[in-house]
Amino acid sequence: MLQFEAWKKTLVILVAALGTIYAAPNLIPGDREGAGILPGQKINLGLDLQGGSHLLLRVDMDVVVEERLEGIAETIRQEFRERKIRFSGLDVRGAQVRVSLRNADDAAGAREVFQEFSRFVDIVDEGGEYRIEYSEPGLVALQTSTIEQSMEIIRRRIDPDGTKEPVIQRQGSDRILVQLPGVDDPEEIKRLLGRTAKLTFQLVDTSITGAEAKSRGRVPPGTVLLPGDDDDGQFYVVEKRVMVSGELLETAQASFDQNNQPAVSFTLNAEGAKKFGRVTGANIGRPFAIVLDGKVVSAPTIQSQIFGNGQITGSFSVAETNELSLILRAGALPAPLIVMEERSIGPGLGADSVAAGQIAAIVGLLLVIVFMILSYGLFGLLADIALAVNVVLILGALSAIQATLTLPGIAGIVLTMGMAVDANVLVFERIREELRRGRNVMAAIEGGYRRAISTIIDSNLTTLFAALFLYVFGSGPIKGFAVTLSIGIATSLFTAVMVTRMLIIIWLERKRPRELVL
Amino acid sequence: MRLKLVPSETKIDFLRLRMPALGFSGLLVAASIAMFAVIGLNLGIDFRGGILIEARNSQGPADIAGVRSDLGKLGLGDISLQGFGSETDVLVRVQRQDGDEAAQIAAIERITSTLGANYEIRRTEFVGPTVGAELAEKGVLAVVCALLAIMVYIWFRFEWQFSIAAIMALAHDVLSTIGLFALTSFEFNLATVAAILTIAGYSINDTVVVFDRVRENLRRYKSYDQRAILNMSLNETLSRTVMTSVTTGLALLAIVLFGGAVLRDFALAMMWGVLIGTYSSVFVAVGMLGFFDLKKSFDEDDDPGAVTDED
Numbered sequence: 001m002l003q004f005e006a007w008k009k010t011l012v013i014l015v016a017a018l019g020t021i022y023a024a025p026n027l028i029p030g031d032r033e034g035a036g037i038l039p040g041q042k043i044n045l046g047l048d049l050q051g052g053s054h055l056l057l058r059v060d061m062d063v064v065v066e067e068r069l070e071g072i073a074e075t076i077r078q079e080f081r082e083r084k085i086r087f088s089g090l091d092v093r094g095a096q097v098r099v100s101l102r103n104a105d106d107a108a109g110a111r112e113v114f115q116e117f118s119r120f121v122d123i124v125d126e127g128g129e130y131r132i133e134y135s136e137p138g139l140v141a142l143q144t145s146t147i148e149q150s151m152e153i154i155r156r157r158i159d160p161d162g163t164k165e166p167v168i169q170r171q172g173s174d175r176i177l178v179q180l181p182g183v184d185d186p187e188e189i190k191r192l193l194g195r196t197a198k199l200t201f202q203l204v205d206t207s208i209t210g211a212e213a214k215s216r217g218r219v220p221p222g223t224v225l226l227p228g229d230d231d232d233g234q235f236y237v238v239e240k241r242v243m244v245s246g247e248l249l250e251t252a253q254a255s256f257d258q259n260n261q262p263a264v265s266f267t268l269n270a271e272g273a274k275k276f277g278r279v280t281g282a283n284i285g286r287p288f289a290i291v292l293d294g295k296v297v298s299a300p301t302i303q304s305q306i307f308g309n310g311q312i313t314g315s316f317s318v319a320e321t322n323e324l325s326l327i328l329r330a331g332a333l334p335a336p337l338i339v340m341e342e343r344s345i346g347p348g349l350g351a352d353s354v355a356a357g358q359i360a361a362i363v364g365l366l367l368v369i370v371f372m373i374l375s376y377g378l379f380g381l382l383a384d385i386a387l388a389v390n391v392v393l394i395l396g397a398l399s400a401i402q403a404t405l406t407l408p409g410i411a412g413i414v415l416t417m418g419m420a421v422d423a424n425v426l427v428f429e430r431i432r433e434e435l436r437r438g439r440n441v442m443a444a445i446e447g448g449y450r451r452a453i454s455t456i457i458d459s460n461l462t463t464l465f466a467a468l469f470l471y472v473f474g475s476g477p478i479k480g481f482a483v484t485l486s487i488g489i490a491t492s493l494f495t496a497v498m499v500t501r502m503l504i505i506i507w508l509e510r511k512r513p514r515e516l517v518l
Numbered sequence: 519m520r521l522k523l524v525p526s527e528t529k530i531d532f533l534r535l536r537m538p539a540l541g542f543s544g545l546l547v548a549a550s551i552a553m554f555a556v557i558g559l560n561l562g563i564d565f566r567g568g569i570l571i572e573a574r575n576s577q578g579p580a581d582i583a584g585v586r587s588d589l590g591k592l593g594l595g596d597i598s599l600q601g602f603g604s605e606t607d608v609l610v611r612v613q614r615q616d617g618d619e620a621a622q623i624a625a626i627e628r629i630t631s632t633l634g635a636n637y638e639i640r641r642t643e644f645v646g647p648t649v650g651a652e653l654a655e656k657g658v659l660a661v662v663c664a665l666l667a668i669m670v671y672i673w674f675r676f677e678w679q680f681s682i683a684a685i686m687a688l689a690h691d692v693l694s695t696i697g698l699f700a701l702t703s704f705e706f707n708l709a710t711v712a713a714i715l716t717i718a719g720y721s722i723n724d725t726v727v728v729f730d731r732v733r734e735n736l737r738r739y740k741s742y743d744q745r746a747i748l749n750m751s752l753n754e755t756l757s758r759t760v761m762t763s764v765t766t767g768l769a770l771l772a773i774v775l776f777g778g779a780v781l782r783d784f785a786l787a788m789m790w791g792v793l794i795g796t797y798s799s800v801f802v803a804v805g806m807l808g809f810f811d812l813k814k815s816f817d818e819d820d821d822p823g824a825v826t827d828e829d
Binding site: 361372467468 | 627715719720780784
C-alpha cells in the first residue's frame with residue numbers, strides 16, 4: 001500500500017524548515033550579516049553582482065632571480081677583495097653568476113666564500129671558472145617567499161585599513177589572484193599594484209656627468225647609469241652601493257615642500273636613521289639620488305647630516321603623492337606584478353544584474369507554475385508547491401554553505417526551475433500510463449513512482465556529471481553556475497521525490513478518491 | 519480541462535523517419551564542421567585575449583559614431599562597438615595589443631580617458647594572451663572530459679550500444695551548436711562553453727529517459743520486434759519529452775526577456791540546445807540504436823535488477 005512513513009514526513013518538514021531559516025536573511029534588507037536571531041548569513045554575491053575587481057597577477061620571477069644574482073655577485077666582489085683573491089670576468093649572464101680565479105691556489109678561499117650561498121645555489125667548477133646558479137629547491141623556496149611577501153604587500157596596498165575583505169590567493173606556481181569587492185575605479189588598483197616601489201638612496205658619482213657617461217656608453221666601476229623620473233632625457237651616474245633602502249622606512253605621508261609643491265615626507269626607523277646619519281655626515285656637499293623603481297626622482301645635495309626625517313620632492317600631483325606615500329608605507333613589492341587577466345564590474349552594472357536576475361527568476365517561476373497547473377491540475381499545483389520549496393532550499397543551501405552567487409548562477413537557478421519539474425513530469429506521465437491501463441488510483445500512483453524512480457536518478461546523475469566538469473574546469477562566474485546547477489539538481493531530486501510524494505499521499509488519505517483525472 | 523500538448527496515446531512511426539532524419543543530421547554536422555573550418559568562430563576575448571569595456575553615457579543615448587571616431591584615433595587596431603542592452607550603453611571591444619601585458623593595461627587607460635567623464639565605466643575585462651590560451655585549453659578539456667564521462671556512465675548503466683548511440687547524439691548536439699555559432703558569428707566565450715556543457719547535460723538527460731524506457735520494454739516485451747519496441751518507447755515518453763522541453767523553454771524565455779543583456783546570449787544558446795537536444799534524443803540516439811541488434815544482448819540478459827512486469 002501507498003504510505004509515507006512518519007520519519008520521512010519529519011525529514012521533509014525538517015529540511016524545509018532548515019532551508020527556510022537559512023534562506024530568510026536574504027529577505028531582510030541591509031548588510032550581509034543576517035538578522036540577530038537567524039543563524040545564517042545572506043547569500044555571498046559574486047563580483048559580477050556586487051561590483052568589484054578580479055585581477056590575476058603574475059609575479060615576475062626573472063627580475064627577482066636576476067636581482068638576487070646581482071646581490072650574490074656583489075658579495076663575491078667584496079669578499080674576494082677582502083681576502084685578496086684575484087679574479088676576473090665577474091658577471092651576471094642569463095641566470096648565472098660567472099667568475100674566474102686568476103690563481104688556482106685561491107680555490108679553497110673562493111669555496112669558503114661560496115659556502116654562504118650553497119644552500120640555494122648550484123656551483124659548477126670548471127677548472128677555476130665558476131658558474132653559480134639557483135638550484136631547483138632554491139628556486140622554489142625563493143618563489144614561495146616572493147609570492148607570500150607579494151601577497152602581504154598587495155593586501156597592505158589595496159586594503160590599508162583592513163575593511164574591504166579582499167580575496168588574495170596564490171594560484172599555481174607564480175600567480176596571485178586578487179578579488180576586491182565594491183570598487184569604483186579599477187584603474188586605481190592597477191596603479192597601486194603597478195609599481196614595485198623599491199626606494200633607495202644612493203650617492204651620485206660626480207667624477208663624470210650623466211650625459212658624458214651616456215655618450216661614452218661606459219660608467220666607472222661600481223656605479224650605474226640611471227634615467228631621471230621625468231623622461232626628459234636626463235641621466236645620473238650613481239653608486240651601486242645603497243645608502244638606505246625603503247625597508248628601513250618607518251612611515252611616509254603626503255605633504256608639501258617649502259615651495260608648496262606636493263611632496264612625500266618620510267621617517268626612517270632607528271636603524272635607518274643611524275645608517276643615513278652616518279653616510280650623510282661623511283658626504284656633506286655631495287649629491288645623493290632618491291631612486292624609485294630604477295629611476296632618479298630627485299638628486300639633492302647633502303647640506304647637513306640627515307637622520308630620521310626627509311622629504312621626496314619631484315614633479316608630483318597631490319593624488320600622486322597620496323598614492324606614492326600609501327605604496328611606500330605598504331612596502332616594496334619583491335618583484336614586479338604583471339596583470340594577466342582583469343574583470344572589473346562597476347557597482348551600477350552589478351545592481352542592474354541582480355534586479356534583472358530577480359525579475360527573470362520570478363517570471364520563469366510563474367510561467368512554469370501556470371503551465372504545470374494547466375497541464376496536470378491539482379497534481380500540477382502540488383508539484384508547484386514542491387518547486388517553491390525547491391527554490392527556498394536552493395537559496396537556503398547557497399546561504400548556508402556561503403557559496404558565491406554569480407550572474408550565470410542566477411541563470412542556473414532559473415534553468416533548474418524548468419528542469420526541476422522534470423522528475424514530477426516523469427512520475428505524472430507514468431501515472432497517466434498506469435491509469436490508461438486500467439489500474440485503480442492507488443495502484444497507478446504507486447506504480448508511477450516505482451517505475452519512474454530509476455529513470456529520475458539516472459537522468460539527474462548524468463546532468464550532475466556535466467555540472468561537475470563545469471565546476472572543475474570553469475573559472476569565476478562559470479563555477480558559480482556549476483554550483484547552483486548542482487545544488488539545484490540535488491534539491492529538485494529531493495523535492496520531486498519526497499515533497500510531491502508526501503503531498504500526494506496526504507491528499508489520497510484525506511480524499512480517498514475513487515477516480516483520478518490527470 | 520487539461521492542456522495537453524501531446525495526445526494521450528500516439529502511434530507515430532518514428533523509425534520510419536529515421537533514415538531521412540539521420541541523413542539530415544549527418545548533413546547538419548558536416549555543414550557545422552565546414553562552417554567551423556571556413557568561417558571559424560567569433561572568439562571572444564576570453565579565448566583570444568583582448569579588452570572589453572562596457573560604458574554608459576550618463577548624459578543620454580550613447581554616441582556610438584562619435585565614440586568610434588574618437589577611439590579610432592588612438593591607433594589601437596581593430597575596435598568594435600555595439601549598443602548593449604539600453605541605448606545609453608556601448609560595448610567596446612579592442613583586439614589584443616602588440617607587446618606584453620603592460621601594453622594592454624596602458625590601452626585600457628587610454629580608452630577610459632578618451633571616453634571621458636560623461637561615460638560611466640560599467641565593466642572592464644581584459645584577458646592576456648597567456649590566460650586566453652589556457653582558458654581555451656580548459657574549455658576544450660571540459661567538453662571532451664564531460665562527454666567521455668557521460669559515455670562511460672551510460673556504458674556502465676546500460677549496454678555498450680546505448681553508450682555509442684548516446685555519444686553520437688551528444689556529439690551531434692555539440693557540433694551543431696558550434697556550427698550555429700560559426701554561422702551567426704555570435705561571440706563564442708566562456709559562457710558559451712558553459713552553455714554547451716549544459717546543453718550536453720540536458721540532451722543526455724532526455725536521452726537517458728528514452729533509453730530507460732527502451733531497456734524496460736526490451737525486457738518486458740521479448741516477443742516484439744526491435745523496431746516496434748523502439749517506436750513504442752518513443753511514443754510512451756513523447757508527452758514527457760515535450761512537457762520538459764516546454765517547462766525548460768519557458769524558464770529560458772524568462773531569462774531571454776528579463777535577464778539582461780549579459781545573460782541573453784547564454785539563454786538563447788540554451789534554447790537552441792533544448793531544441794536540438796530534444797530532437798537528437800528522439801532521432802539520433804534512438805535512430806542509432808536501431809542499427810544494433812539489441813534483442814540479442816537482452817535475450818541473454820538475466821540481470822536480477824531487471825524491471826519485470828509482475829502484475
